[in-house]
Every structure is written in structure tokens, then in C-alpha cells.
Amino acid sequence: MTDQPNTYKRKGSRHKARQRAVDLLFEAEFRDVDPVEIAHERIELSRDQANQVRPVSDYTLRVVEGVATGLDEIDAAIAGHLSSEWSLDRLPAVDRAVLRVSVWELTENPEVPDRVAMSEGIALAEEYCHDKAPGYVNAVLDGIAREVRDRRDAAAADRQAAEDLALADAAAARREVEAAVDALVDTSDETGGSGDADAGTGAGTDATGTAATDGTAGTGPEGETGGPQA
Numbered sequence: 001m002t003d004q005p006n007t008y009k010r011k012g013s014r015h016k017a018r019q020r021a022v023d024l025l026f027e028a029e030f031r032d033v034d035p036v037e038i039a040h041e042r043i044e045l046s047r048d049q050a051n052q053v054r055p056v057s058d059y060t061l062r063v064v065e066g067v068a069t070g071l072d073e074i075d076a077a078i079a080g081h082l083s084s085e086w087s088l089d090r091l092p093a094v095d096r097a098v099l100r101v102s103v104w105e106l107t108e109n110p111e112v113p114d115r116v117a118m119s120e121g122i123a124l125a126e127e128y129c130h131d132k133a134p135g136y137v138n139a140v141l142d143g144i145a146r147e148v149r150d151r152r153d154a155a156a157a158d159r160q161a162a163e164d165l166a167l168a169d170a171a172a173a174r175r176e177v178e179a180a181v182d183a184l185v186d187t188s189d190e191t192g193g194s195g196d197a198d199a200g201t202g203a204g205t206d207a208t209g210t211a212a213t214d215g216t217a218g219t220g221p222e223g224e225t226g227g228p229q230a
Helices: 013-031 035-046 058-069 069-081 095-108 114-128 133-218 221-223
Strands: none
Touching: 013 035, 013 058, 013 069, 013 095, 013 114, 013 133, 035 114, 058 069, 058 095, 069 095, 095 114, 114 133
């Protein structure tokens, strides 16, 4: 017996959650109902084991709610990266469901790396869609991922520029304060030196005045000599 290569790939809980999200989104579009309502309906039915309805995971509900909330933006992003041969309304409904799940992860869930969101989207396309779908799904997701990275880089650059400007403003304000303090110190030193000089001048005047007084006193005897005689 010839050994056959094992091509089975174990799918994690997140992949299964994405699969369930695709199922719910596809059903919602087919029935023209709110996908969130369907998800909650399944959650309620799964509480009774007699219904034999699989529970809806937290991540599945998160994806479905996210797609429903941002559907217009998600569809616009998809349509903007389809070639002239494709249009969003002409795509099979299951293709739209796969793309919506993957685009939501790319644009709205930073917990999922871009490469993971893209590879999962391609895997879902391989599982659910026609043979040509994985190729164009890859192209659409790659284009959107590039735009997302560009926006993130631009936002990071803006934040860095704002931080640099704030630091520069703070440094300039600090220098102004330091210059003002230095000016006050210099003024105080100059005022103190002028006071000392005035005090010295005052002492000199007093000394002169004393000398003059002493001189006058010295001529006193002459005044007395020149005074009235008996």
C-alpha cells in the first residue's frame, strides 16, 4: 500500500468562527434579513440541545456585528479593488460573504495581522467559492491591505510629528523661563552693586562734611581773636 501525503490541515477555532460568519452572512443575504438577528436566533436555539443547532462563538458574533455595522464602507473598499471584469453585485453571494469577513478583519480588527487575514480569506475562498475566486480574492485583499498599511503609517507619522512639536514647544517654553530667571538674577545683582556704591559715596560726603566742620572749628580761635575787644 502506497503512503499518501497527509494534506489534512487542522483548522483552529478562529477559522471555524470565520466559516460560521460566512454561513450566517450568506444566509442573511439570501433571506434578505439582518445577519445579527440570525446570529442571535441561532444563539437562542443552541441553548436547547433538542434543536441540534451549533452554538455561535463570540468571535463569529463579533465578525457578523462588525460586518453589519460597517457594510457600506466594507463594500466600497471591495468594489474599489475589483477589476473591470467584476462588479460587487455580480459576484456570487458566497464570494461577497467571504470578502466581507476578510475585509472587516483587515480594516477593523487590529488583533489579526494582515497576512493572517489575507491567508484566511484565501482559504475561505478555496473552501466556499469557485476555482477562480481565490485569485481575485487575493488581489482584492492585497490592495486593501496596502491601503490600510499606508493609512496606519500616515497616522503614525502624524502622531510622531505632533509629539515632536509638543516636545519642541515644551523645550522652547523651558528656555524662555530659564532666560527670564537669568534676567531677574542679573537685574538683582546690578541693583545690589549700585546700592553699595551709593553707600560708599554717602560715607565720603559725610567725611568731607566732617572735615569742613572741623576746619571751621579750627578757625574758631581766629574768629575769637577777631571778636570784640575789651
